[in-house]
Amino acid sequence: MKTFGCIGCGNMGSAILGGLESQQDISLIGYDPSGNVPCTACDTNLELAEQADFIMLAVKPDYVESVLETIQPALTEDKVIISIAAGVSMETLSKHSGGKCPVIRCMPNTPAMVGEGIFAFCFDDPALTETQQTAVHTMFEQIGQVMVLPESKFNAFTAIAGCGPAYVLYFMEAVTEAAVSVGFNRKEATEMAINLFKGTTKLADESDHHLSLLREMVCSPAGVTIAAVNHMDRTALRGNIIDSIFKARDRGIEMSK
Template sequence: MAQFGFIGMGNMGYAMLNGVLGEFAPGQIIFTTPHKEKCEKISAQTGVKYAESNAECANNAKYIILAVKPQMYDAVLKNIENVITPEKVIISIAPGITIDSIKGKLGGSVRVVRAMPNTPALVGEGMTGISYNKEEFTIEERDTIEQFFQSFGEVVTVPEHLMSAVVCASGSSPAYAYMFIEALADSVVKYGIPRQDAYKLAAQTLLGSAKMVLQTGEHPGKLKDNVCSPAGTTIQGVAALEEYGFRNAVIKATDKCYEACTKIK
């Protein structure tokens, strides 16, 4: 039996699979996706075996990662309900779908970890928020859950009622980061910098700035102030961002994201 079984191989499932392969051997993993050609391609790329069906995948793994869209959950849970035994663990990555909802469909005794990873897992820099009842799991199982998510980035454990906020903070926000990189690159291409150089300048700056926040422990506002010399170039740019609603746009984006999460059933 494999340690981990992935049901679904979309962008997030594939990102997690590739991250996990940095820590676990291909023989410890199995996956499935509806398209045979895609199964064969991913298996050839990764060395991970694929199952012919959702039920086969779930039957042959202890930790079952549901990497499908929320609207597919009912169908997938129905596919696997007959093979879910007490020793198995369900890992759900769908926004808005609660632990109780999954327990209600698979039986109250099923053990569920609710998680929200993000696509930078593909390069080992994912950020995942997780929620689960630790009393339902052995110490060894808890360690495996942590190891699984740490294999492709960082992990924080939060109460379940905060999971929709985690979607806003890290699940959806890589898209905003890419938009910022693209916009910043466009703004300097306008002045003559070659596009590939512009992307590198913008992306590395964002990466370095994020590391400064994580590694120094300084408040982001203080780090911002450190770059803003009196009457200098940076404070002029910061003032323009404030004038055109940069912070407000981010907060409004979070509000819309949170609203969408809470509508998913």
């Protein structure tokens, strides 16, 4: 039985611990200064690092270096650090863990809170064994989609999947406002927006058709949908969405300098 320890049990740490809870072959431990830990609590980060085989860093990026320095005495080559801190590079992780154990950089997104996340993993550390990689892959694929990426793709991944829930929710909010504007009450409008996205996502997931074909199926000749889609095209909505994602990617590049 392997032990998975989580340092920092806030939004993301607790969500990941919650997702891993049902897995039979790992025991979960956590540390958070608040004492709010959704599994067995350790008294300190060092105690957690001594006990855990996999040590997840789920603290804010500014705390990563000091946490790594605190747990360094407990690190050995058979342990693995998994950091989900946005923008913290593999180089920083290796440096502040003293090169004493392999490090993995991971970027989750908020749907991980309901077991539907997308996780990017960077397995580029040469010290990482095949067995360790497989164990991490297996653990996380049960709580979402796992993508193994070189670190150079992390800013692009973050701009799409990391920030993506905000874009989707923004679109859902717009649909809700439109529904309220045409006379639905807010509860009806919100439920309609949620079910619209839920149903369309399921359709896209389960259908063999390309996304464009599924959209064309709704656009009858001279109908109402094509009128809306034409307006979206004339106002360059698609181009603006693409450019917005580029802005997020560029901001990520700027922040990592």
